[in-house]
Amino acid sequence: MSTGASITVIFDGVCNLCDVVVRYLHRFDAKRQFQYLSFQSGEGAALLTRHGIIGPPDTVYVITHSGELLIEDRAIIYLFARLGGLHKLFSLIIRLVPPSLRRSIYQWISRNRYRVFGRMTDD
16 A cells, blocks of 8 residues: 555455456556555455445445545546556546446446456465
């Protein structure tokens, strides 16, 4: 985590796909504007509870520098836009997809993430 980070990304810490995405974001976050918390951590769970998320989380959550909570496809679009450069262009292209289709695709991936990408193990 970066102490100067102003955007919090809360992700599934046992999901292999989520881990790859977080590593990717960290690699290209030249401004170090993101901090990462798993929702399995005490801090991540408490932050979600403060934002009204009760029960087992099933998506990525982003808390913006202004305190807005973003989820699902909106969170991913926001993160890529904040990375800038070609990532921002990619976020603009994603926005061209109708929101209901975008959300459906995201939710399908989210529901099937363990089956398709697996879970991290303690090994």
